[in-house]
Amino acid sequence: MKSFKADYVYPVYADPIKDGIVTIDDHGKIISITNSLTDKPDHELEHHSGVICPGxxxxxxxxxxxxxxxxxxxxxxxxxxxxxxxxxxxxxxxxxxxxxxxxxxxxxxxxxxxxxxxxxxxxxxxxxxxxxxxxxxxxxxxxxxxxxxxxxxxxxxxxxxxxxxxxxxxxxxxxxxxxxxxxxxxxxxxxxxxxxxxxxxxxxxxxxxxxxxxxxxxxxxxxxxxxxxxxxxxxxxxxxxxxxxxxxxxxxxxxxxxxxxxxxxxxxxxxxxxxxxxxxxxxxxxxxxxxxxxxxxxxxxxxxxxxxxxxxxxxxxxxxxxxxxxxxxxxxxxxxxxxxxxxxxxxxxxxxxxxxxGTLETGKTPGLNLITGLDGLKITPETKVKKLV
Known part of the structure; x- marks a missing residue:
């Protein structure tokens, strides 16, 4: 498994999650979406500034x-x-x-x-x-x-x-x-x-x-x-x-x-x-x-x-x-x-x-995008997208 943390996670079907964490398996399937980890993960955790959203x-x-x-x-x-x-x-x-x-x-x-x-x-x-x-x-x-x-x-x-x-x-x-x-x-x-x-x-x-x-x-x-x-x-x-x-x-x-x-x-x-x-x-x-x-x-x-x-x-x-x-x-x-x-x-x-x-939900394989360079939550000329998964 692998987890990605960002300033916000946008599931799209629900409200954005501040300091959200998305965990996926080796095939890109979403295992969980949380706003905190109660236990120290035994797998890789990537920290990012920006917004994580579906592909x-x-x-x-x-x-x-x-x-x-x-x-x-x-x-x-x-x-x-x-x-x-x-x-x-x-x-x-x-x-x-x-x-x-x-x-x-x-x-x-x-x-x-x-x-x-x-x-x-x-x-x-x-x-x-x-x-x-x-x-x-x-x-x-x-x-x-x-x-x-x-x-x-x-x-x-x-x-x-x-x-x-x-x-x-x-x-x-x-x-x-x-x-x-x-x-x-x-x-x-x-x-x-x-x-x-x-x-x-x-x-x-x-x-x-x-x-x-x-x-x-x-x-x-x-x-x-x-x-x-x-x-x-x-x-x-x-x-x-x-x-x-x-x-x-x-x-x-x-x-x-x-x-x-x-x-x-x-x-x-x-x-x-x-x-x-x-x-x-x-x-x-x-x-x-x-x-x-x-x-x-x-x-x-x-x-x-x-x-x-x-x-x-x-x-x-x-x-x-x-x-x-x-x-x-x-x-x-x-x-x-x-x-x-x-x-x-x-x-x-x-x-x-x-x-x-289309959305970040458990069991889906939607791909993960990281959006950076936002002004608050507004897209600017500096805003970029990076494919995470």
């Missing part, structure tokens, strides 16, 4: 885009970003794999223990198979033209099988890239078995503008990509409100980014029987759109909020603490306890791994 859960990443780090200019907006991804994503397989492996190790070193990763190909299969991290792979389906919906869906099912025995599912990419026909195929499949969903949502104003009026930058994007949109009719409502009826009520759904989601959208969601979770990737939002979601609208709404890093195509690092730092800076009222909940147990619950990860 982080990254609910949105694209490991297969890791080779695009520093290759896409910042602040160009989502539509330009999509064009750049399409232009630059193809590279030598060895280059893509080397970057993916490096990214996987970076997440491990930054205290991440589980990842909801989005894939469009099978290139990350080998990386995930030998990783120390838990992965759930979301195989994204693209197809705004209705004609080939069934083929695209069947191809996605076959790709998801390539990631097994690890956890995987098929999902829509975004409202602007998936036809109603494809949404219906995904819903039918999701209604009849386990199929976790993760959908990019309202990353820019043009997405809502397209759904409301069939105007804006997406018109030019479809033309650039050679996609015929004659079949699409404007919905006179935001994209999120338009697709909610097309989604299953039998699976958990993660809406990612939510940069332009407003209070009417949130209230609209609440009227529907859907298992909605929300993921913020603030550093990617700043990288692409130079703006953040209206996070304060989501707080105190009883919503399950998680955190993601997005890919290295839109971020300088894969680090959940870095995402917390950005949120703390822009929204100072957010407490450390709230941010830790978003970065640990909420993500674990969404991914269905909360029996083993």
């Amino acid at each position: 982080f859960i990254n609910t949105h990443c694209h490991v297969e885009f890791s080779h695009l780090k520093d290759k896409i200019a910042q602040g160009g907006g989502l539509i330009t970003f999509i064009k750049d991804i399409q232009k630059l994503r193809n590279a030598d397989k060895s280059e893509i794999l080397a970057a993916a492996e490096k990214a996987d190790n970076e997440m491990y070193e930054n205290g991440i223990v589980a990842v909801g990763d989005t894939s469009n190909s099978n290139i990350s299969v080998s990386v995930k198979a030998k990783s120390k991290l838990y992965y759930h792979t979301f195989v994204e389906i693209f197809g705004f033209s209705p004609e080939n919906a069934e083929k695209l869906f069947n191809d996605a099912l076959a790709l998801a099988d390539e990631f097994k025995p690890q956890s995987s599912s098929v999902t829509a990419h975004a409202p602007y890239s998936v036809s109603k026909e494809l949404f219906r195929l995904i819903k039918r499949y999701s209604d009849n078995g386990k199929n976790l969903l993760s959908i990019h949502n309202q990353e820019c104003d043009d997405e809502n503008k397209f759904y409301r009026y069939k105007l804006g930058g997406f018109i030019e994007l479809y033309d650039h990509l050679g996609i015929n949109i004659d079949h699409f009719r404007p919905q006179a409502r935001n994209s999120l409100q338009s697709i909610i009826p097309l989604l299953t009520n039998r699976q958990k759904i993660l809406l990612v980014h939510n940069t332009c989601t407003n209070l009417k959208d949130i209230y609209f969601i609440k009227r529907f029987d859907r298992k909605i979770n929300w993921c913020f990737c603030p550093n990617a939002n700043m990288y692409i759109e130079k703006r953040l979601p209206k996070v304060d609208l989501f707080v105190n709404q009883g919503l399950n909020i998680t955190l993601g890093t997005d890919s290295l195509a839109s971020n300088s690092k894969l680090c959940i603490l870095s995402e917390m730092r950005t949120l703390q800076h822009k929204f100072p009222s957010l407490s450390l306890g709230t941010l830790l909940k978003w970065g640990t147990i909420n993500g674990a619950e969404f991914l269905g791994i909360d029996e083993t990860m």
Whole structure:
């Protein structure tokens, strides 16, 4: 056994413990959590200044885009970003794999223990198979033209099988890239078995503008990509409100980014029987759109909020603490306890791994992170994370 003592231990499911001690066995399973040792331990005790918390859960990443780090200019907006991804994503397989492996190790070193990763190909299969991290792979389906919906869906099912025995599912990419026909195929499949969903949502104003009026930058994007949109009719409502009826009520759904989601959208969601979770990737939002979601609208709404890093195509690092730092800076009222909940147990619950990860509880193997450089209990530019276990 081994014990770790810190100024505070944050179990996340309960109040922080001052001068807390976490004891684990050789496999990282938690044996006990106390605020004192009545007897002198007969095993190693490490003393640390800072806060001990569970390993982080990254609910949105694209490991297969890791080779695009520093290759896409910042602040160009989502539509330009999509064009750049399409232009630059193809590279030598060895280059893509080397970057993916490096990214996987970076997440491990930054205290991440589980990842909801989005894939469009099978290139990350080998990386995930030998990783120390838990992965759930979301195989994204693209197809705004209705004609080939069934083929695209069947191809996605076959790709998801390539990631097994690890956890995987098929999902829509975004409202602007998936036809109603494809949404219906995904819903039918999701209604009849386990199929976790993760959908990019309202990353820019043009997405809502397209759904409301069939105007804006997406018109030019479809033309650039050679996609015929004659079949699409404007919905006179935001994209999120338009697709909610097309989604299953039998699976958990993660809406990612939510940069332009407003209070009417949130209230609209609440009227529907859907298992909605929300993921913020603030550093990617700043990288692409130079703006953040209206996070304060989501707080105190009883919503399950998680955190993601997005890919290295839109971020300088894969680090959940870095995402917390950005949120703390822009929204100072957010407490450390709230941010830790978003970065640990909420993500674990969404991914269905909360029996083993997400909180510090006896019998779990959640990983242990040490957070240092706090100002009281506020995250600062000097705050760092160190993986203890």
